[in-house]
Amino acid sequence: MRRSLPTAILLLATASLLHAAPQALEVGPDQTALLPRGKEADGIIGDFLLRNDKVEAVISGNLPLRRANMSTFYGESGVTPGCLYDLTPRGKNNDQITIFGPAQQQGTVSWVRVAKDGQEGEAVIETVVTAALHSGLTRKHEYRLRDGWQGVLITTTLTNEGAEPQKVGLADKWTNFVRPGSALGIAWGNAIDPADRAGYAYGQVDGAPDLPPASTRELKPGESITWSRFLAVGESPLEAFGIVAARRGPVGQVQAAVKDQAGAPIGNAQVLIRTTGEFDATVGLAQTNAEGKAAFALPPGKYAAEVNDLGRASIQQTLEVRADETAKLEATMATAAAVQFEIKDEAGKSIPCKAQFLAEPGTEPVNLGPEQRAHGCRDQYHSERGNFRVQLPPGKYRIVVTRGIEYGYLEKVVDLHPSQTASFTGVLKRFVDTTGWVSADYHSHSTQSGDNTCGTDDRIINLVAENIEFAPTTEHNRLYDWRSHIDRLGLKEYIQTVPGMELTGSAAHLNSFPFSPKPFTQDNGAPVWHPDPRIAAITLRDWQTVDPDQWVQINHPDMAKNFVDSTGEGKRDGGFLGLAQLIDGVETQNGGDSSILYPAPYRIGRDKSGKETVQEVREFVWLQLLNRGHRYVGMGVSDAHTVWGNGVGGWRMYIRSATDNPAEIDWRENSRTAKRGRSIITNGPFMTVATEDKTQPGGLTRARGGGVNLHVKVQCTNWIRVDHVQVLVNGRQPPELNFPIEANPEPLFNVVTVFERDIFVPLSEDSNIIVVARGENSTLEKGYGTSSQGRMHPTAYNNPIFVDVDGGGFNPNNDNLDWQLPTKKPKLEEVKKQLAAHGLPNTPPALKTEEP
Numbered sequence: 001m002r003r004s005l006p007t008a009i010l011l012l013a014t015a016s017l018l019h020a021a022p023q024a025l026e027v028g029p030d031q032t033a034l035l036p037r038g039k040e041a042d043g044i045i046g047d048f049l050l051r052n053d054k055v056e057a058v059i060s061g062n063l064p065l066r067r068a069n070m071s072t073f074y075g076e077s078g079v080t081p082g083c084l085y086d087l088t089p090r091g092k093n094n095d096q097i098t099i100f101g102p103a104q105q106q107g108t109v110s111w112v113r114v115a116k117d118g119q120e121g122e123a124v125i126e127t128v129v130t131a132a133l134h135s136g137l138t139r140k141h142e143y144r145l146r147d148g149w150q151g152v153l154i155t156t157t158l159t160n161e162g163a164e165p166q167k168v169g170l171a172d173k174w175t176n177f178v179r180p181g182s183a184l185g186i187a188w189g190n191a192i193d194p195a196d197r198a199g200y201a202y203g204q205v206d207g208a209p210d211l212p213p214a215s216t217r218e219l220k221p222g223e224s225i226t227w228s229r230f231l232a233v234g235e236s237p238l239e240a241f242g243i244v245a246a247r248r249g250p251v252g253q254v255q256a257a258v259k260d261q262a263g264a265p266i267g268n269a270q271v272l273i274r275t276t277g278e279f280d281a282t283v284g285l286a287q288t289n290a291e292g293k294a295a296f297a298l299p300p301g302k303y304a305a306e307v308n309d310l311g312r313a314s315i316q317q318t319l320e321v322r323a324d325e326t327a328k329l330e331a332t333m334a335t336a337a338a339v340q341f342e343i344k345d346e347a348g349k350s351i352p353c354k355a356q357f358l359a360e361p362g363t364e365p366v367n368l369g370p371e372q373r374a375h376g377c378r379d380q381y382h383s384e385r386g387n388f389r390v391q392l393p394p395g396k397y398r399i400v401v402t403r404g405i406e407y408g409y410l411e412k413v414v415d416l417h418p419s420q421t422a423s424f425t426g427v428l429k430r431f432v433d434t435t436g437w438v439s440a441d442y443h444s445h446s447t448q449s450g451d452n453t454c455g456t457d458d459r460i461i462n463l464v465a466e467n468i469e470f471a472p473t474t475e476h477n478r479l480y481d482w483r484s485h486i487d488r489l490g491l492k493e494y495i496q497t498v499p500g501m502e503l504t505g506s507a508a509h510l511n512s513f514p515f516s517p518k519p520f521t522q523d524n525g526a527p528v529w530h531p532d533p534r535i536a537a538i539t540l541r542d543w544q545t546v547d548p549d550q551w552v553q554i555n556h557p558d559m560a561k562n563f564v565d566s567t568g569e570g571k572r573d574g575g576f577l578g579l580a581q582l583i584d585g586v587e588t589q590n591g592g593d594s595s596i597l598y599p600a601p602y603r604i605g606r607d608k609s610g611k612e613t614v615q616e617v618r619e620f621v622w623l624q625l626l627n628r629g630h631r632y633v634g635m636g637v638s639d640a641h642t643v644w645g646n647g648v649g650g651w652r653m654y655i656r657s658a659t660d661n662p663a664e665i666d667w668r669e670n671s672r673t674a675k676r677g678r679s680i681i682t683n684g685p686f687m688t689v690a691t692e693d694k695t696q697p698g699g700l701t702r703a704r705g706g707g708v709n710l711h712v713k714v715q716c717t718n719w720i721r722v723d724h725v726q727v728l729v730n731g732r733q734p735p736e737l738n739f740p741i742e743a744n745p746e747p748l749f750n751v752v753t754v755f756e757r758d759i760f761v762p763l764s765e766d767s768n769i770i771v772v773a774r775g776e777n778s779t780l781e782k783g784y785g786t787s788s789q790g791r792m793h794p795t796a797y798n799n800p801i802f803v804d805v806d807g808g809g810f811n812p813n814n815d816n817l818d819w820q821l822p823t824k825k826p827k828l829e830e831v832k833k834q835l836a837a838h839g840l841p842n843t844p845p846a847l848k849t850e851e852p
Helices: 005-018 237-248 456-465 481-490 532-543 559-563 619-628 667-675 829-835
Strands: 023-025 048-051 055-060 084-089 099-101 111-117 123-129 137-145 149-158 166-169 172-174 181-183 188-190 201-205 216-219 223-236 254-258 268-275 281-286 293-298 301-308 315-321 327-331 340-342 354-361 379-383 387-391 395-401 410-416 421-427 437-440 502-503 507-511 552-555 587-590 603-607 612-616 633-637 652-656 679-682 686-691 700-704 707-715 723-730 738-740 753-762 767-772 795-800 799-804
Touching: 023 111, 023 123, 048 123, 048 137, 048 281, 055 137, 055 149, 084 149, 084 223, 137 603, 149 166, 149 216, 149 237, 181 281, 188 237, 188 281, 201 237, 201 387, 216 223, 223 237, 223 795, 237 281, 254 315, 301 327, 315 327, 315 700, 379 456, 395 421, 395 481, 410 421, 437 667, 456 481, 502 532, 507 532, 532 552, 552 667, 559 619, 587 619, 603 667, 603 829, 612 799, 612 829, 633 679, 679 686, 686 767, 686 795, 686 799, 707 767, 707 799, 723 753, 738 753, 753 767
Parallel strands: 254 327, 340 421, 552 587, 587 633, 700 799
Antiparallel strands: 023 048, 048 055, 055 084, 084 099, 099 172, 111 123, 123 137, 137 149, 149 223, 166 216, 181 188, 188 201, 201 223, 254 293, 268 281, 268 301, 301 315, 340 387, 354 379, 354 395, 395 410, 437 652, 502 507, 507 552, 603 612, 633 652, 652 679, 679 795, 686 707, 707 753, 723 738, 723 767, 767 795, 767 799
16 A cells, blocks of 8 residues: 555655664753653753663752752752662653652762663663762662563662771662552562552562572671662553563463453453462562553462452362463453442532442442542542443442532432443532532642652542632642643533642641742742741742732641741740731641630640640631731631541631632732631531621621621531530630520521521720531531541631720730740640639540641
């Protein structure tokens, strides 16, 4: 067949690419398009690219502050130039590894360079730390690649050039994987989300002893040690394992095929391989492709094979592998049990939502997947649309579908039989009227932050499934913009963002926006954290440009250190003087239950191990500081790092807005309104508070008739309950301003509005007024299920309304609420004595209150 000239040129170029020599090159501004992409891709200008016909890798350059992300690794020596940051099959843009640091490579290096560019058939990038910079120890790492290799050969040489013996660490560091394993001298790791279809493995090769040779080795003066390992990448840990195994010795091939009883291929079935005998270990796992097939290699021997697919009975087989032969692994599985969802809004439109699968008695709890992802996290599934299908093991489940705290819920018990597809359809009604307000979460994270591995798309889906409408991008120590993810997911009508960051270190953390990320630079051009929060705040305000609408907040603050006792010496020095004037908001709620009505600056809680611990009551200190004239805004945020558990959906703010359409939200208006305190903090109830003259939260009004009239309205969707409303006056709780909802006949009741009333608040001095709606006898379990968010009590409160009683302007009363301002955290027994002296319970609360 005659081909056109352009087609022939294209085929020639493709053939040339496939048979080109390997390459090693330094990435300049004009080569950034060559850098591989993926969930964990971190390549920037100044790094080095290593590639052949099968893989492409990034070796970090000798650049200032070079690190893959915030937490690889912490501390001054946490920089990692000269390490492998990215590795993915050529052209797949599916990097899932954060870092491979050979022989604990960490800290500054002398150089990273191209040792061989590949023209002679071998590409090598070399990292060297000279003895002069490393206490007499020379460290050399070579990253080597030839065509046909589906991985990188890494050779390390350590030489003691000093006058004394030295102990050296030999263990490699690599992250980030869920439950990595090792078998037969080969270490392996799977992608955090198995659906990303990537796996890694490495092992010592070229006749070297099995991993690890030793965790440390003593080198005498002049002594040297050299060893090599091969780091492979594949579509699964098993594929990568087999590639490494083939470099270590003979292997046989395995071809797996999984189909259903009708002969149709089953994609995404999991093939798990274990060794047999005295030392049983998991060799790795693989997922079948769309044709129901998976291929990998194994050393000769007998293995136990297990084929799994959620919703189908597992199949166990034995597998014998012989060198240079091909073994067949064939499995026929039953039709999967599943639930098909069709969830719509009242207009008949498919909408984002969340489904919980709660096992009824007699059914084992389900595990749909890792808590870091949206599409199957523990016993939940977060979806960007209402049409989705979830495979489940047969059993009896109570299924609950929600979409945040404004919508109702759908619930049905499904007795799912083998091979059955059950249908779950319904309309999620929007019960709560939030016209003129938008829901916002000013603090959440994805894998870009480094201290978590939640996919960025998964975070966006989590946000919209919980009906967060405005979420600034706040990744740790990295400027980033979620808008491209929102656009790609087709979710612009549901959520708005603005590029920002969280500036993080060992003390105060600060969130700020907006910024303009600078792609392919370290941290996308983010500033460096400073331990003095005032300097950090000023840095953020002056970074890139000076904008009056710039937002700066302090996250999960140590209230005593920041605002009372900056040195931690137990002296009330005012904290970091001037800090309060440099910030706009402070997180009074950041995960955990609310203590807004707890009348002390400390409480006794329990840490994750169950041990009693002293916990600062951030809300109480905020009330004390309001009485001393601090006017920064209180905030409620999720600080989410996962999807299940520490996910989005609990604490949020409602901020006054000119639009109710998320796509039209203007970050400037949102920031300006938030700065004025026109916001409600809530994990469930929606509450509005205004004075008779329409003054809203954050505003200043005059007292009339010896006090102020408030109009308070509390709405709750049909899965949230509150049982009382308490008005706080300068942080105190007048008993006459406590309104038990069931006991008071005056409020108007219906399905949504659980409390609506005009309340006269008598005042004798200038006062700040906060209204709290609380469900002391209920939790959020219906909406959040087994997640820790489900154990919280429904709570909402407003930023204060300030009331001038005498017309002389507002003057705070300096009331410390019967407690001295807190300094450094006191000892447990001291706090118990203080609580007892105030007549407060001396036993730990039933609920854990620590933040995730």
